[in-house]
Amino acid sequence: MAESTATKDRLVETARKLFWNQGYSATGVAQILKEAGAKSGSLYYFFPTKEDLLREVLERYKALLMPAVMEPVFAKITDPIERVFGVLDAYRRGLLYTEFSGGCPIGNLALELSDAHPEVRRLIAENFTGWTDQIRACLDAAADRLPADVDRGQLASFVLTVMEGAVMQCRAYRSQEPFDAAIAQLRDHFDRLMRERSRSVVSG
Amino acid sequence: MAESTATKDRLVETARKLFWNQGYSATGVAQILKEAGAKSGSLYYFFPTKEDLLREVLERYKALLMPAVMEPVFAKITDPIERVFGVLDAYRRGLLYTEFSGGCPIGNLALELSDAHPEVRRLIAENFTGWTDQIRACLDAAADRLPADVDRGQLASFVLTVMEGAVMQCRAYRSQEPFDAAIAQLRDHFDRLMRERSRSVVSG
DNA sequence: GTCTATATATTGATAGAC
DNA sequence: GTCTATCAATATATAGAC
Numbered sequence: 001m002a003e004s005t006a007t008k009d010r011l012v013e014t015a016r017k018l019f020w021n022q023g024y025s026a027t028g029v030a031q032i033l034k035e036a037g038a039k040s041g042s043l044y045y046f047f048p049t050k051e052d053l054l055r056e057v058l059e060r061y062k063a064l065l066m067p068a069v070m071e072p073v074f075a076k077i078t079d080p081i082e083r084v085f086g087v088l089d090a091y092r093r094g095l096l097y098t099e100f101s102g103g104c105p106i107g108n109l110a111l112e113l114s115d116a117h118p119e120v121r122r123l124i125a126e127n128f129t130g131w132t133d134q135i136r137a138c139l140d141a142a143a144d145r146l147p148a149d150v151d152r153g154q155l156a157s158f159v160l161t162v163m164e165g166a167v168m169q170c171r172a173y174r175s176q177e178p179f180d181a182a183i184a185q186l187r188d189h190f191d192r193l194m195r196e197r198s199r200s201v202v203s204g
Numbered sequence: 205m206a207e208s209t210a211t212k213d214r215l216v217e218t219a220r221k222l223f224w225n226q227g228y229s230a231t232g233v234a235q236i237l238k239e240a241g242a243k244s245g246s247l248y249y250f251f252p253t254k255e256d257l258l259r260e261v262l263e264r265y266k267a268l269l270m271p272a273v274m275e276p277v278f279a280k281i282t283d284p285i286e287r288v289f290g291v292l293d294a295y296r297r298g299l300l301y302t303e304f305s306g307g308c309p310i311g312n313l314a315l316e317l318s319d320a321h322p323e324v325r326r327l328i329a330e331n332f333t334g335w336t337d338q339i340r341a342c343l344d345a346a347a348d349r350l351p352a353d354v355d356r357g358q359l360a361s362f363v364l365t366v367m368e369g370a371v372m373q374c375r376a377y378r379s380q381e382p383f384d385a386a387i388a389q390l391r392d393h394f395d396r397l398m399r400e401r402s403r404s405v406v407s408g
Numbered sequence: 409g410t411c412t413a414t415a416t417a418t419t420g421a422t423a424g425a426c
Numbered sequence: 427g428t429c430t431a432t433c434a435a436t437a438t439a440t441a442g443a444c
Contacts, residue, residue: 007409023316025229029438041410044439101319107372108315112227114375115305125376154385157373161386162362165369168311169361171318172329181358182365185393192396211427233420244421245428254420 008046010036016057020105023112024054051117054109058123061106065130080141081190085183087135088163092179095167100174103167106131132156147197162186212250214240220261224309227316228258255321258313262327265310269334284345285394289387291339292367296383299371304378307371310335336360351401366390 014036018027029050033040047053073086094102106127114121136156139146146152162182169178218240222231233254237244251257277290298306310331318325340360343350350356366386373382 021319023227023229025227026316026320028436030436039411040439041412041441045409048439050438103315110372110376111307111312111315112230114378115225116230121376121378128373128376151385151388154388157382157385158366158389161369161373161382162365163369164372165365165367168314168368168372169332169365172314172325172332174318174325178361178365181355181361184355184358185362189389189393189396192393192400196396232418234418243429245423245430248421249427252421 007036007038007042011038011043011046012053012056012060015053016060016105019054019057020108021101024109025112051120054113054120055123058106058109058120058127061127062123062130065127065134069131070134080138081145081194083138084135084159085187088159088183088186091163091167092176092183095170095179096176100171100176103171104164107164107167128160132160135159145194145197147193147200150193159186211240211242211246215242215247215250216257216260216264219257220264220309223258223261224312225305227312229316255324258317258324259327262310262313262324262331265331266327266334269331269338273335274338284342285349285398287342288339288363289391292363292387292390295367295371296380296387299374299383300380304375304380307375308368311368311371332364336364339363349398349401351397351404354397363390 011032015027015032018032018035029040029043032053033043043053047056069090070087073090074083077083077086091104106124109120110124110128114124132153133156136153139152139156143152146155162185166179166182169182170176215236219231219236222236222239233244233247236257237247247257251260273294274291277294278287281287281290295308310328313324314328314332318328336357337360340357343356343360347356350359366389370383370386373386374380
């Protein structure tokens with residue numbers, strides 16, 4: 001029973017990495033089994049189909065959001081606006097560390113699979129929502145520095161949009177320049193939003 | 205000879221649509237042949253491998269950029285800034301028309317294949333560059349309405365970043381809301397840039 | 409729960425007639 | 427250039443012993 005959980009975990013973790021690096025369709029069950037050091041009997045004991053394994057991987061990503069993505073940044077940065085840019089910088093460093101093969105695993109799967117399987121699409125959307133909820137919370141914590149009429153939910157969605165689009169271009173160009181360009185523009189946008197706020201406080 | 209060109213074109217066009225809807229790995233050669241009404245002997249007469257066919261598809265996208273993407277927008281809109289948002293709106297309408305399965309075919313392939321094949325990656329990057337070059341030209345044409353110190357190449361890259369990231373979220377949520385949110389924020393950013401310029405002209 | 413062995417379908421690609 | 431027939435490899439998945 002203890003060993004079986006270890007095997008299941010190893011299968012999910014191996015599949016997670018391979019789906020990330022190669023995509024879902026391009027990753028064969030045989031490769032997952034080989035790299036996880038397991039046999040097909042074990043995999044199909046836990047997961048009736050390859051797609052069930054994918055769903056478990058997407059559940060794992062939901063569980064990893066706070067401990068692996070947000071909390072390491074939040075532990076080092078307290079200012080809520082800087083937390084947003086700290087999260088973005090973590091993705092930037094991930095790109096550099098993986099020589100532009102990394103990026104965002106959810107984004108990859110979103111474009112590959114959003115049409116195919118409804119349940120999978122729902123889990124991808126839930127991963128996005130978990131991410132933007134955290135960004136949204138940062139923006140709410142900095143509400144007094146932003147114009148009162150800013151739609152913070154919309155702005156949080158925009159932050160994810162910018163991150164995903166920037167990662168995509170960096171992978172195509174194998175360069176961090178598109179990311180740096182995107183962050184520079186997003187930072188400029190935030191600066192202008194916060195400048196307006198400080199003006200309206202003075203004049204109001 | 206005339207017929208052979210027709211067959212080749214049909215194969216490329218069929219592959220283009222299938223790669224767009226299903227991805228490269230998920231599309232089998234057999235399906236391409238069936239929907240193009242051709243046999244494997246024809247396909248492998250023109251293309252030694254499936255990847256050669258993909259490269260031809262990416263060349264076709266480069267050829268389609270002006271007639272299929274830019275010119276229809278430019279024909280209706282003359283203001284350079286509005287041309288930028290007109291191009292973005294065309295993608296938005298494409299998403300709605302395809303019920304969120306459409307989006308940007310290059311973006312899909314970028315995340316699926318940028319790591320795998322160097323030649324393919326280069327062609328994807330060239331497609332991105334062709335797109336941003338057109339946006340860049342619009343921004344240059346409106347240079348007198350933007351702050352003098354704005355990096356217009358960086359801003360053009362940012363426009364693509366926003367488009368691609370927005371399309372991705374729309375497909376995951378099957379909703380146009382993330383796109384509308386992104387455009388609202390980008391429009392706000394442009395408005396603030398242009399407002400700064402008009403202030404500096406008055407004060408300078 | 410994990411193993412071996414295997415089923416069945418499909419993959420990308422080839423050979424050779426026409 | 428296009429056809430038919432087919433290859434070898436790989437795909438996901440299953441059966442049944444242990």
